[in-house]
Amino acid sequence: MYLSSVLLLPLPPCYHGNVVISEVPAVATLKKEPKTFAFDHCFWSMEDSNVKFANQEIVFNCLGKDILERAFEGYNACILAYGQTGSGKSYSMMGTNEQKGIIPRLCDALFDQIKEKEANDLGFKVEVSYMEIYNEKVRDLLDPKGRHNLRVREHNILGPYVDDLSTLAVSAFQDINTLMSEGNKSRTVAATNMNSESSRSHAVFSIIVTQTLSDLQTGVS
Numbered sequence: 001m002y003l004s005s006v007l008l009l010p011l012p013p014c015y016h017g018n019v020v021i022s023e024v025p026a027v028a029t030l031k032k033e034p035k036t037f038a039f040d041h042c043f044w045s046m047e048d049s050n051v052k053f054a055n056q057e058i059v060f061n062c063l064g065k066d067i068l069e070r071a072f073e074g075y076n077a078c079i080l081a082y083g084q085t086g087s088g089k090s091y092s093m094m095g096t097n098e099q100k101g102i103i104p105r106l107c108d109a110l111f112d113q114i115k116e117k118e119a120n121d122l123g124f125k126v127e128v129s130y131m132e133i134y135n136e137k138v139r140d141l142l143d144p145k146g147r148h149n150l151r152v153r154e155h156n157i158l159g160p161y162v163d164d165l166s167t168l169a170v171s172a173f174q175d176i177n178t179l180m181s182e183g184n185k186s187r188t189v190a191a192t193n194m195n196s197e198s199s200r201s202h203a204v205f206s207i208i209v210t211q212t213l214s215d216l217q218t219g220v221s
Ligand SMILES: Nc1ncnc2c1ncn2[C@@H]1O[C@H](COP(=O)(O)OP(=O)(O)OP(=O)(O)O)[C@@H](O)[C@H]1O
Pocket: 009, 010, 011, 018, 045, 083, 084, 085, 086, 087, 088, 089, 090, 091, 092, 192, 195, 197, 198, 199, 200
């Protein structure tokens, strides 16, 4: 089961929002009929003294909790952060030490649930991978020597995958945090007019959770 893939996509400055589920185009063309877009949540995070203020916990409860439940049921799940430079994609996904974002909260909840569910006959394995796509080149962010470009290939059953991408086993969020911090150091970052530390690449962080149910009598997994 693929728990979650996270994409952080920087865009040219024409969109705005904290966590964007769906966007209405800013300028409707005269020739075409206006289109209607549906969305489930809209968050407002301008002043924390305001009752409408959506903090990181509210965002996680709305977006992260269900994803985790579905993942334990065996479904693949994906969160995609999409928006203008400086609109808060990295902040919403990673956050800060004081204001943790969706990824650390999701990982904390993942390991808490694993602790609760683990039993003699039920085991879990958690592995992560982290890559960036920049100028159509794919790089492994968890391989310190991985400056070379990786190839995207097509598996006849599983679909597209990145050949040779490292997947590392982890047992606590701290492990993931350390790996991500190392990976972030190698990300392509540059200043934009709206963000002095703008991530210029697309980043994909994946968590692969494998559940193993053993038949204790026969010893078969
Ligand atoms: N909801 C928020 N509350 C407080 N600070 C925020 C919030 N959203 C974004 N910020 C701050 O705004 C700045 C830009 O945010 P961030 O780096 O997450 O943008 P981004 O969308 O990832 O930009 P880029 O595409 O350029 O990498 C950061 O300093 C971040 O801490």
